[in-house]
Every structure is written in structure tokens, then in C-alpha cells.
Amino acid sequence: MSFIHERRARNSRLLSRNTTINLLRFFWVVLVIWCEFGVFFYSLSDCKWPDKELKEAGSTEKPTRVLLISDPQLPNPRRSGISWFGYHASSTRYIRKGWSVVTRLHPHVVVWLGDTLASGRYVTSEDEYENYVDEFKGIFTIDKSVPNYFVPGNRDVGLGESSAFSKNTRKYFTEYFGPVNQEIDLAGHRLIFIDAPGLVDEDYRRHGMGKQYETWTPAAGGPIEFIASVAIKGGRSLHTLDVPIILFSHIPLSRPASTSCGPLREKGSIRASAGYGYQNMLGKETTRFVLHTLRPAAVFSGDNRDYCDMTHQLPGTDVNVLAKTSIREVTVKSFSPSSHIRRPGFQLLSLIPPDSVVSPHGSTFADAHCLLPDTFRIFNSIYLPALVLTAIVLLYFNISPDRHRRRFSTLSPDSATRSRPSSPPPGPESAIWTNWSPRRSSGPTSPGSALPPSVRVPSAKEIFTFRALSSAPGSPHDSPLLSPIPLFHAGHEDEMDPAHYPSQHHSDHVWPSGEDVHEAPLFLPSPSARRSERKWLSWSWSFVFRGRRRRITIAPPTWGEIKKLYASDNGDSMSRGKRRGMLWRLGGDSVSVALPAVVTWALIGWLFF
Template identity: 85%
Template sequence: MSFIHERRTRNSRLLSRNTIINLLRFFWVILVIWCEFGVFFYSLSDCKWPDKELKEAGSTEKPTRVLLISDPQLPNPRRSGISWFGYSASSTRYLRKGWSVVTRLHPHAVVWLGDVLASGRYVTSEDEYENYVDEFKGIFSTDKSVPNYFVPGNRDVGLGESSTFSKNSRKYFTEYFGPLNQEVNLAGHRLLFIDAPGLVDEDYRRHGMGKQYETWTPAVGGPIEFIASVAIKASSSPIILFSHIPLSRPASTSCGPLREQGSIRASAGHGYQNMLGKQTTRFVLHTLHPAVVFSGDNRDYCNITHQLRSTDANILAKTTVREVTVKSFSPSRHIRRPGFQLLSLVHPDSAVSPHGPTFADAHCLLPDTFRIFSSIYVPALVLTAIALLYFNISPDRHHRRSSTLSPVSVSRSRPGSPPPGPESAIWSNWSPRRSNGPTTPSTALPPSLRVSSAKEIFTFRALSSSSTPGSPLDSPLLSPIPLFHAGHEDEMNPVHYPSQHHNDNIWPSGEDTHEAPSFLPSPSAHRSERKWSSWSWSWSFVFRERRRRVTIALPTWGEMRRFGASLNNDSTSRGKRRGMVWRLAGDSMSVALPAVVTWALIGWLFF
């Protein structure tokens, strides 16, 4: 018996309230670390440089790796009012965490496809702009040996005329980020970065004057003049074009399966335009003959192929140009998962054949913050709330059940005897059969099961005038019959019950009473009531050569009614209710505090 008692004590300690609360603390700390930082590493587990495609084509040269980032749109700390709980702060923390993981890919060069600053076009003070750029460089820091090339976006330098745009935005961008239009030679390729917002502005002026590109006099230092100067150079190196604004395409053009929804459609408004004009697109493609085009601005991924006129003598060998619109690196309401692009280059001279591939690109994704919240945080919060409610509402019920069983000595039953009743241990100690000696309980029943007078229930007497050893006489406390409800005839023979037909108000004791005795419910009553439970989950397993079963069930309607009624009974119930609320609040704070501290530390490291 001592062994069984020790084992039950040990099991109760393992499932004690303090143990569960400590497990919940540990669970939430691990969950916060994973959701706030670990998911970034997991999302990039399959993101690899596309070097394998070039090696399969026969190239033996080590590729040059270029990282393409579009639309980081860093918020301005002075204008957005960044706080720890604001959207701007959340976006900034996301950028920091994403960049800290992406830099582990060790690129040889980084190309930024515009909209580097979310409000660069509104900054009128050079000091503010300088602080803004310092904030950007503090987040997106790279090794000094890694060059960074910037393409201007409409949020950086503006697009169109507006009194709210800074007149010095282009000057500031050129001073801190580099030329608006530039050409870079890298791994035998000509990388062209064009000022797409400036190209749209000049296209509006050209169209307003009713001139074609052939008769148009380009603006000095403008994008059209730059494109024309590149075309004059005689070079066989492949051209890779980078533009913030995508090129024109029909509205029905599909962006491929990697796009989240819809396609890019032509639209324009205050300070933006979704794509270049048709004539501008034709001018760019037929003048530069790029091998591939990379663009941004649209936030979502898009992969299309532009058809070129095969009658043009300069492009007889090439009639199509592929364009990839890179996903936004910052979170946005337009997409669920941000992303970026990887570009690998090999020198054309190292290619096995003249027409072999000299570049390859791959699409990579960052974590979905909305899915993390809805699929991880919310279910974990609900399960934690259920666990805390269970351990704060049910301790009294568990205490009553254990107190019913504890004061009664339990003896080993004979083979073939019925199992112990779940409501009282007396069932396991007494049997109506004749026994060799007294088997009555050695200790008194707990006060919860005592009655004021045995005569208030009934007097059970044997059928014979003389009692036999081991049979109950006048004490109903030795019989299991009073502990079961009289209405459940499936548990016992109804002939053993005292008859009430002689008088509805007179019990065998002779006393006049108007209230029926209070009986404890039988096991069948619990089973029938449990059938009304809306949901339950059971798990059976074998532990220490014994089969065990764990069942989790929602409270039944009867239990909820009894619980609700008990809350309004008396001052003791109200005191218990207040104590339960304070205990629940304390446990909730105790579980949440380590997770909040962990979240704050991660936010401090990436803010």
C-alpha cells in the first residue's frame, strides 16, 4: 500500500499546478524565440544560390553572386513616430531580422531596386536626410568589400509634380546613394541602372509635345540620353537591365505560379505609376536588347516574357526578353510573404557554347507574419487559457474527490468481486455476501459524506431476526445503497429500497419529512451526463506495464449550470470566485512575464 501511495504522490507531483505553469513558461519562451527569429532561418533553409544551373551548363568558373533587394521602404523615425508597438516599429524589426539572416548568404554585390526610403521624397532638410540614411545603413550594414548599387524609386526621388515633394530629393539621393543612371561591369556583364521615375516624367513631356522618341531631344543627364549613349557603345557583353518600375505588358499577362494573386495592371496616381508606357517599353527593349530585366515597385513576384519584333535586324537571334519583378523585402498588406532574388553570373568567355547561359536567378521568401500570428500564437494562447482555467477552476473538485477516498482504508478484493465504485471506497470494503469476519471501515467517513442522523435516511435491517457477522445492522453508513441515487435502478435491485407507497411523507423511521434525502449520483449518472459533453479527446498508452488513459473533455452543461449556481449562493462562494479570478490572473501574468521579457530582448536586439 505504501508503494501505491508513493507512486500516486509522485504522479500527482508530475501533474501538479506548479509543474504545469513552469512547463507553460518554458513553452512560451521557446515559442517566442522561434516565431520572432527562428522562422527566418527556417524560411531560408531551401534558399540557395542558383550556381548549380550554370555548372550543369558546363561552366567551370566560380559564379559571382548578386543579391537583389526591392522596396525595403525603411520608415523615417522622425516622421512615422516609431514606437515598440507601432506598425513602423514592427516593419523596422522585420527588416533587421530579415537582413541579419539574408547576409549569411554572403553575396559579392547587392543591388537595391528602388524605394529604399519610405519617405525620402518628403525630406527637405539635408540633416534629416543624413540621419535617415544613417538609419538605413545601420540596419542594412554590409562588409566594406561588398559593393552596393542603388536604383531610384518613386518614394526616393518622387514622380510627377507635387508641392509636398522635396525639390532636393534627387540631389540628396545622388549624394548619399549614387548616380541616378549608371552602368557597372560585373563578371563580363553590363549592369544598367536607370532612373525609371525620371523616365516616366520625361515621357509625359515628350507625349505632351506630340513627339516620337526618334525626334525627341533628350534632357541633359536624363534617362533617355543615358539609354541612347549605352546603345552607341559597341560591346558583345550581355546587358542586364534594372528598373524600379516594371515594363508595359497586356493586362491579361500571367505572372506565373509564384505570384500570390492577380497580375500587374496599368494604373497611375499621385506620385506613382504601375508600369512604363507602351512606347517607352518598346524604346527601351529595342534600344538596349537586354538579356534579362529586373524590376520592383509592385511588391509581388512576377515572371513574364516580352515578345520582340523579329523583323528588326539587330535582334534576329533574340525575339524574347524575360522580366522578373522582385518581391518586396518589407512586409506589406498586398502580400503575405516578402522575398528577394538571387542572381549568379559567370563570365561569357567561360561558357562552353556561345549561346550557353551566363546567368541564373532564384526566388526566395521570408516568413509570413500574419500566418505566424493566426496559426501559432492564437492557438497557443487558446490552449494556454484552457489549461490555466482548468487548473484554477477544478482544484476544489479534485480536493473533494481525494478527500472522499483518503480516510477509508482500501483492502484487496477477492477474485471475482466487483470493482471499487468511483464515488466511495466503501463499495470495495463491504459486500452483501457473508464474510469470515468484520470488514467495516476502520475509520470514520469524512464530514462531506456524513448525515445528521441515520434515521433521516432509513434503517436497513436484514431479512432474518438475528444478524450474522459482517452484515450491517442499523448503520446505513456501512451500506453503499445510500450513496447512490434511488432513481437509478440499473445499479441495484429495487426490492432493496424502502417502500414509500404507504405514505409519501412518512419514512420508515416514523418521522414526518417533506424533503427527500440527498443521494450522491451513481457512476451511471456521470456517464450519462458526460455524453452531453460537446468535445472530448482520449489517449491510451502503456506505461510501466500498465495500460493508462488520459481524457480531456469540455465541461458538460450540468457542470456549467452547477458552477454558475454556486457563484451566486453566498458570501463564501463569492469569496471563492474572487480568489479564483485573482489566482487565474496571477498564473496568467506568471506565464506571460518570461515570454514578454524574451520578446522585449529580441526587439531590443533588432531595433
């Protein structure tokens, strides 16, 4: 028996309320660490630089690694406000965690493909713009030896005419991020960064005057003049093969609406549209002018949020036999979370000098697509089921705490004996009738007079009971034996003494002397009396099931029933004061489970991100 009690005690400790709550705390701490921080490191487990593709071309040069980031769209803290919750706050935290993981790839160069600031075009004060840039640099920290090149986006410098746009936005962008149009030489390649929003604005002016690009006089310092100067400097106007050009533009180039973006795109394709402050593709004439003038080896763009990989085909009349007739364009995924995509991302680009390529058809660059975690899937597939499971467990332990305390209380062989009140010494008659009761009732008690003859025990037969007696001396095991002891004998007419009744209290009520009297001192109220109080608010349905008539009644809870959910009105007490209502206990347990996870989330985010 002791083994059974020990096993029950061990199981009760494992399934106790405190043990379960501690397990839930540990579960949520691990879950928060993984879903808020671990998934970012796990998402980069398959993200590697495409250096292997360049080695297959026979090059022994170490590739130059370029990190491409599109549309970070950092919110302005002065306009969006400082808050721990909300879309802007969660987006900023996501960007911060994503960038801290991406920098572990150790790029040599970082190229930003536009929309660096979410509301840079609205900033009219230089002090506010400077604080905005400081916020950006505080989040996107990187080694000072790594150069950064910025392509202007429509959210950075604006697009079109609007009184809400700042007149000095291009001046601020040039001062803090660099020229809006620029070119650099890197690993034997020429990287061209163009002002796509400015190109769209100039294209509108050209089209409004009804001129072609061949007869158009470019604006001084504008993107069209810059593209023409790059072509002349590199000899591109003569259609000769020169240093490979890689073009970077915030706005994608024009393409037919039916053009596929490849299997890596989440949904749809890029279609021509324009609106207030944006245009999602360059015009057809502008695209033809850019591709025909620069003849880039590849184009990388942004703005669309989703990934797109397509190829532009140049007409045969526009090129000679030595020039390329197809140009690949990659639209890089947005780095910040958006409702248009499930998983943000970025692009990796590796470059090697053209003279190091042994194979005549070998490529001098390669790129790879990388993804960041899906926050919507994390919430729907992990957080929501875990929240429902936790709520069920806490409800189970709080909906009836007394029952669970009795069920999971620690039992021992001596606990029942120690906790039971002292009982009178057993006598011959106490095996069946006794005047001791483990619980005294405050209600009506048994009468003190003799029972009527009709309900007395018949005296025709003997009634035997069994008592445990010690074995005779010399018994092998000294074990108790059961021996019958007659309590009532034939012919014994002894009436039952009222002292043998289970209650020690007596009342003035007496048993009726006759057998035909059936009156009772107390009656329960009629069931219909209570139903009539809420009859006008209740709904009932009667039906017959298995030969019996059934009734289902649905009624709103009364004020007293609602009050019991928050606080119990009985006099029982718990270890920490009076017993509280179910919702109060449930709320306390929920806070107790969530608090360690929230503290862990805030601490890790503050220390490492």
C-alpha cells in the first residue's frame, strides 16, 4: 500500500497547479526566443553567396560581394510617434532584427535600391531630416570600411507635383546619402545608379512637348543627361564591347503585362499603373532609351515589394551582331514587411573581374535570392495555437479549483488517520449504527423518538456483522480474522435508541405513530416558480428521446451568476486570503505565465538588437 501512496504522491506533484504553470512559463519563454529571434538566424541557413557559380567559370579571383537592399522604408519617429505597439513599431523591430542578422554575411559593398526613408519626401526641416537620417544609421549600423551607395526612390525624393512634398528633398538626399545619379567601378564592372523618379518626371515633360529622345534637350544635371554622358564615356554609342555595366534603378523597366516573374514571386506580376506620388514602371520609350544607350549586362530594381526575374529582348535592328540581344532584370524583394508579401527578402551579388574568366562564355557576376521570416505564418501557425492551448490549460485548472486540489492533493498512508476526527471506541453495536458523524449538519436533524414499527428492523432473523479480531496467540502471521458477531437475535424487540442516529443533535419533531401519515416538515419550492422569473428571456425546446420527454432551456445568466465569476461569496479561505472568482484567478495565472516571456523578449531585444 505504501508503494501506491508514494506513486500517487509523485503523480500529484507532477500534475499540480504550480508545476503546470511553471511548465507554461518555460514553454512561452522558449517560444518567444525562437519566434522573435531564432527564426531570423534559421532563415539565413540556406542563404549563401553565389561564389560557387563563378568558380565554375574557371576564375581563381576572390569575388567581390555586394548586398542589395530594397525598400527598407524606415518610418519617421516624429511623424509615426514612439510606441511599442502598432504597425510602425513592429515594422521597425522587424527591420532591426533582420539587419542584425544580414550583416553576419559580411558584404564588401551595400547598395540601397530606393525608398530608404518611408516619409523622406515630406520632411521640410533640415533638423528633422538630420534626426531622421540618424535614426536610420542607428538601426542600419555597419562597419565604416564597407561603402554604401544609395539609389533615390519616390518616397525619398518624391515623384510628380504635390504641395505636400518638400522643395528641398533632393538637396537633403544629396547631402546625407550622396548624388542621385552616380557611377562607380567595382571588380572590373561599372555600376550605374540612376534617379528613376527624376527620369519619370523628365519623361512627362518630354512627352508633353511631343518630342522624341533623339531631339530632346536634356535638363542640366538630370538623369537623361547623365545616361547619355555614361554612354559617350564608355563608347557605348558605337555598340562596342566594353566594361560590363550593371544598372540599378528604383523603378522597374517596362515590360508586357503578361510577362511572368518566375516561380520565386509570391503572386501576380508587375503591371503598369500610376498614382499619387508613384509609378510602378518606366515608360516604354524611356525603357528603350535606357537599354539601347547603356546596354547593361543586368538590371536590378526595386519598388514593387515582390520578387521578379524576367528578360528584356532588344529588337534586332537596334543592335549589331556583337552586342547582346537579351538583358536580364531582377526586381529585389522589399526588406521591410508589407501586406503585399508574406516574406521580405534581399539579394546577394558576387562580381569577379572579366579578365579572370577563362571560359569565353563564362559569367562575370552571379546573384542569389534570400528570404526573411514570415511574420503572418508565425502568428497563425505558432502563436495562435499556443495561445489557445495555454488558455485551455489555465481554464482547466481554474474552472473548479476545489476539485483539482482534492484530486492532486498529496496522499500518504497516515494522512487519512491524522486528518480524521477522533471517533468513539468501537463497540459491538457500532459496526452498523453509531452516533458519530464526520460532518455536523446545521440543517434539520433526525427526530428523537422511536421509529414506527413498520420501518424497524425485522426480528425474525439474526443480522451478522464482521469485525476484525486479533488471532489467537501462536498464530503464524498474527493477522486479524473476521468472525461473525450476532447483534440482533430472534425475539429481541428492542426499539432503536435515538442516540444511535448519525446526528448528535435532536429536534422536537417526532415520528408519526401511524403508517398513513406522510406529511413532511419542509418542502422544496416548485421548479416552475423559478423558471417563471426569466421566462420572457429564456428559450425552451421540448423533444422525445428514447421514450422520455426532454426539455432544453437556454436563459441569460442572472446578476448573481455573473458576480460569481469574479468573486465567490462563500466563507471558504485559501492560502492567500479569501477565495476569488474564476476570471480573477484566470487573469492572474495568465499574467504569471506571460510575464517571464515578455521580460525575456524585452531583455534580448535591448541587449542584442
